[in-house]
Amino acid sequence: MGCKSRGVAVLAALLGAIVAASAMAASAAAITEPVSFTNWAVWGSLTPKKLNEPVELPQGSTFNGVAEVTSTATSLSGTISGSIYVPPFKAKLKLGGALPTEVGVTFTQVGPSEGTISTVSPSDCAEPRFGTTCMNMSVESKADLGITATGLLGLEVRSECETSEPVVFHLSTDMPGEQLVLKLAGPHFTGTVTIPSITCKGLSGVAEGLLLTGLMSGPENPYSLKIGPNEPAAPTVTSEEATSVSQVSADLHASEDTNGEAESDCHFEYGTTAEYGTSVPCSWRLGSGFAVNAPLTELSEGQTYHYRIVATNTLGTSYGADQTFTTLSGSPEYGRCVAQKGGEYSDPTCQNVAEKKGVPDHKGKYEWLPGPTPACVAHKKGEYTDSSCSARSSKPHKGGYEKAGAGFTASTGAVTLETAQLPGAPVVTCSASSASGEVTGTATGSERITFTGCESSGRQCTSEGPDGTPSPGAGTIVTNLLATRLLGPVAGSVWTELASSEHQPYLAEFGCGGILFRMSGSLGGVQSGDVDAPSLTSTTSFSVEEGREAEQAVFTEASEDGGSSWTGPDASTLVMRSSNTAASAVEIRP
Numbered sequence: 001m002g003c004k005s006r007g008v009a010v011l012a013a014l015l016g017a018i019v020a021a022s023a024m025a026a027s028a029a030a031i032t033e034p035v036s037f038t039n040w041a042v043w044g045s046l047t048p049k050k051l052n053e054p055v056e057l058p059q060g061s062t063f064n065g066v067a068e069v070t071s072t073a074t075s076l077s078g079t080i081s082g083s084i085y086v087p088p089f090k091a092k093l094k095l096g097g098a099l100p101t102e103v104g105v106t107f108t109q110v111g112p113s114e115g116t117i118s119t120v121s122p123s124d125c126a127e128p129r130f131g132t133t134c135m136n137m138s139v140e141s142k143a144d145l146g147i148t149a150t151g152l153l154g155l156e157v158r159s160e161c162e163t164s165e166p167v168v169f170h171l172s173t174d175m176p177g178e179q180l181v182l183k184l185a186g187p188h189f190t191g192t193v194t195i196p197s198i199t200c201k202g203l204s205g206v207a208e209g210l211l212l213t214g215l216m217s218g219p220e221n222p223y224s225l226k227i228g229p230n231e232p233a234a235p236t237v238t239s240e241e242a243t244s245v246s247q248v249s250a251d252l253h254a255s256e257d258t259n260g261e262a263e264s265d266c267h268f269e270y271g272t273t274a275e276y277g278t279s280v281p282c283s284w285r286l287g288s289g290f291a292v293n294a295p296l297t298e299l300s301e302g303q304t305y306h307y308r309i310v311a312t313n314t315l316g317t318s319y320g321a322d323q324t325f326t327t328l329s330g331s332p333e334y335g336r337c338v339a340q341k342g343g344e345y346s347d348p349t350c351q352n353v354a355e356k357k358g359v360p361d362h363k364g365k366y367e368w369l370p371g372p373t374p375a376c377v378a379h380k381k382g383e384y385t386d387s388s389c390s391a392r393s394s395k396p397h398k399g400g401y402e403k404a405g406a407g408f409t410a411s412t413g414a415v416t417l418e419t420a421q422l423p424g425a426p427v428v429t430c431s432a433s434s435a436s437g438e439v440t441g442t443a444t445g446s447e448r449i450t451f452t453g454c455e456s457s458g459r460q461c462t463s464e465g466p467d468g469t470p471s472p473g474a475g476t477i478v479t480n481l482l483a484t485r486l487l488g489p490v491a492g493s494v495w496t497e498l499a500s501s502e503h504q505p506y507l508a509e510f511g512c513g514g515i516l517f518r519m520s521g522s523l524g525g526v527q528s529g530d531v532d533a534p535s536l537t538s539t540t541s542f543s544v545e546e547g548r549e550a551e552q553a554v555f556t557e558a559s560e561d562g563g564s565s566w567t568g569p570d571a572s573t574l575v576m577r578s579s580n581t582a583a584s585a586v587e588i589r590p
Contacts, residue, residue, distance in 0.1 A: 032070045032078075037063060041260065042084055043232055044225035048195060048216040051093055055105060058089035063227050065113070075119040076135050081112045084141060088148065102156070104149035110166040115139030124174040136174050137187045142166035145195065147212060161200035161212055167193055171225065189225040194218070228260040234316030235259060235266075237309045242325040246487040246495065247301045249522070249553060250325055252294045254309035256282065261313035268294045270307035274322050282309070283571040295553035295571070297499075297522050302329035332486040332494045332590045333442040335370040336534060338378070343367035349534075372406030372439040373584045404584035408447075410435040410540070415451060415576040417519075419556040422570050426558065428461055428512065430454040430477065433576065437484065439586070445484040446501060451477040459513025465563055467518050468509030469502075479508045487524060489590040494531050495524040496540050507554070516559040518566075523554050523574055527588060534585040540578040 042061040045054035065082015086107035093101050115138050125134035147161035171189040195217045200209040226232070240253040252268045269276035282292040292309070299305065305327070309320035337350035343364040346354040354364030376389035382402035385391045393399030410433075417428040430451040437447025448469070454461040454477050463471035469478040483501035488494045499522040500507050509518040529538035542552075555569035 031072075032068060035067045035069065037065050037067070037082060039064060040227055040229055041231045042086070042225070042227050043260070044189075044223065046193070046223045047221060049218060049221045050215055053093050055091045055093075057086055057107075059231055061086045063113075067117070069117060074133060076117055076133055077119065078117040079115070080117065080137070080139060081114045083112055084109050084143075086143075090149075090151075102149075102151035103147060104159070106144075106146035106148055108144045108146065110142040110144055113139055113141035115171070120174055125176045134174060134176055136172065138170075138172040139187075139189075141169045141171060143169070145198075147198065147200075159200060159208060160202060160205075161198050161209060163196045163217075164199050165196045167195060169193055169223065169225070187227065190223065192220045192222050195221050226260060230257075230259055232260040232315060234261075235263065235311035235313050235318045237311050237318045237320045239308050239320030239323045242307070242323065244295075244490055245325050245327060246490050246497075246524075247328045247331055248299045248485075248487065249295065249297045249497075249524070250299065250305070250327065252280075252296060252307055252309075254282075254292055254320055255290045256292050256309065256311050257290050258311065258313050259315075261315050263311065263313050265312040265317075266292060266309070267311075268307055268309055270296065270305055272303060272305060274306045276306060276308070279310075282311075295521075297553045299327050301327055301331075303327050328488070328490075331443045332488060332531075332588050333370045334372060334439050334445075334486070334586060334588055335368055335442070336373055336585060336587055337366055337368055339365060340367040341365065368589075370442045370589075372441070372445075373404045373586070375403065375405050376401050377404045377584070406439040406445075406583065408437055408439070408580055408582040408586070410437070410447070410449075410578045410580045412576045412578050415574070417556070417572060417574045419558075419568070419570050419572040422556065422558050422568055426456050426512070426515070426517070428454060428456045428517070430461075433578075435578070437482075443486040446481060447484060447498075448481050449479045451479075454510075454512075456512040456515075461510050461512040461517075463508065464511045465509035465516055465518065467503045467506040471510075477508055477510045480506060482507065486527075486588060494527045494588055494590055496527050497522050497524040499523075514560070516563055517556055518559075519554055519556050519572065520569060521554045523552065525578065529580075530582075530586050531588045531590065534587040536582050536585055538580045538582075538586070540580060542574055542576050542578070 040063040042063050043057050045056045047054045062085050063082055065080060067078055067080045069076060069078035088104065088106050091103050091105050093103055118136050120134050120136045122134045143166055145163045145167050147159050149156050149158050170191065173187045173189050175187060197217050198209050198212040236257040236259060238255045240255065242250045242252050244251040256266055266282035267279045268282065269279050271277035280294045280296065282294055284292055303326065304324055306322055306324050308322050311318055337348060342362055343366045344353055344360065344362060345366040345368065346352050346364045348366055350366050350368040353360050355361055376387060378400060379402035381397040382399040383393055384399045384401040385393050387401055389401050389403045412433045415430040415433055419426055431453030433449050433451040435447050435449040437445055439445045452475060454475050460475045461477055462474050463469055463476065463478045469480050471478045480500050481502045482498045485497045486494060487497050505520040507519040523542060525540035525542040527538060527540055529535050552573050554572045554574055556572040557566040557568035559566045
């Protein structure tokens with residue numbers, strides 16, 4: 001996870017307006033909302049070039065104002081006006097780089113700060129995370145810079161000095177609109193200003209003014225200014241309960257507020273003891289404010305894990321409290337209920353145990369057989385007379401056996417793969433997919449998926465690269481052979497997990513118009529239609545919903561130089577619904 005700052009959203013209160021407007025994106029009409037800002041923190045510095053020392057704004061500096069923002073599905077525009085208040089303060093400087101001096105300073109705003117919001121090219125935003133609109137904020141603010149006292153060697157001399165005209169700050173910055181929508185950050189203004197000549201009152205005013213002008217006035221004096229809802233501080237972090245805990249996966253959760261300063265790191269530490277030993281980067285959850293999460297895979301069954309969040313900004317590192325979760329033991333299983341003398345069950349669904357006076361007597365007529373269906377099974381009206389299904393019955397439906405098998409096919413409609421944190425926030429869409437595979441064990445299987453009609457930003461996507469499986473033509477992506485496994489039950493659902501079993505750890509590698517992508521990790525879908533019920537058909541739903549985040553443990557890397565260097569891996573989401581057809585009735589028992 002790259003650096004990002006949380007603080008400035010001088011407009012972060014615009015959230016309600018922007019989100020509401022986005023929710024109405026089905027209409028092209030623009031939505032305009034007024035938003036007020038009350039006592040937002042202001043911090044930063046102005047560095048007189050001749051002194052080469054920053055004058056830091058004091059705590060208690062605030063912004064109060066109002067904005068009118070017009071939002072559509074693809075753009076933001078509006079105006080801002082308000083006032084910045086800086087309380088009188090003292091700055092410690094070294095005159096000539098050596099002589100310690102304490103200077104009383106005032107910043108007095110002249111007229112309102114006024115500015116605009118406008119949409120700019122996505123390429124102008126350094127770190128778009130969710131593919132939202134890139135916006136520019138431009139504000140002009142004027143202030144008189146005053147010197148009220150100078151202290152030297154413990155002696156303080158009062159002054160009445162001020163710039164001959166206001167210092168004019170032309171503040172401008174580009175930032176992703178998401179920084180407002182998610183309250184991740186706001187404007188961080190940097191640049192240079194001209195400090196006008198300084199005039200002073202009193203008997204020594206002329207001499208003092210000439211001295212201060214010589215020390216401070218002139219062009220190209222750097223400044224850095226941020227505005228946010230709180231004073232800057234080390235991150236505030238809170239570890240939260242893990243969700244989607246299965247036999248081999250879990251989703252870690254926490255909240256993180258970077259408190260207005262640039263974040264240099266956010267990760268979760270985890271391991272089987274409070275010493276942790278392993279870490280995984282945070283992922284910001286779209287639409288969730290300060291919420292972060294991290295999907296974990298390849299965990300051990302029935303094991304207790306410790307974890308905590310760790311976040312760092314320019315003011316320090318913060319650690320969340322230790323939390324634990326325990327992975328599940330055992331797993332759901334494939335199987336079937338068959339007629340069998342001396343079986344355990346009395347009914348053809350294998351739900352009721354055969355018993356006598358409340359005690360199992362093992363005299364039932366049915367038995368549950370876990371694992372894949374054999375190629376040839378006993379069947380009262382079968383087409384074959386032998387257990388290998390090699391000899392056909394002389395009359396139709398008069399044999400005792402029938403061909404079956406553990407194979408299955410699957411198909412989907414439209415498929416979407418999105419990786420919000422990669423540059424350009426690429427979205428790959430495919431019109432459909434087909435797959436074939438088989439059940440290989442009580443909870444395992446294998447399959448390969450072929451996606452068709454695939455493109456990204458109008459460019460066809462096709463399997464290519466050393467870590468992928470060749471495709472038959474343009475617009476077609478073929479996955480590597482995938483190992484499947486039943487997991488859960490999690491929140492009452494059985495999952496089917498897909499992970500690479502060749503070219504590991506990659507699920508697929510493909511190119512879209514000169515950009516190469518490769519996917520790793522695992523993907524899980526909620527199974528239905530064949531859970532606790534024998535069925536030839538079923539569905540597997542791959543989606544992103546609260547409480548099911550660990551299904552989406554997929555990560556994507558991108559390369560623009562043919563695979564010589566890669567960006568990522570970054571968390572991705574894949575959404576599709578698979579319709580499955582088995583060669584013979586399949587049942588899954590949690």
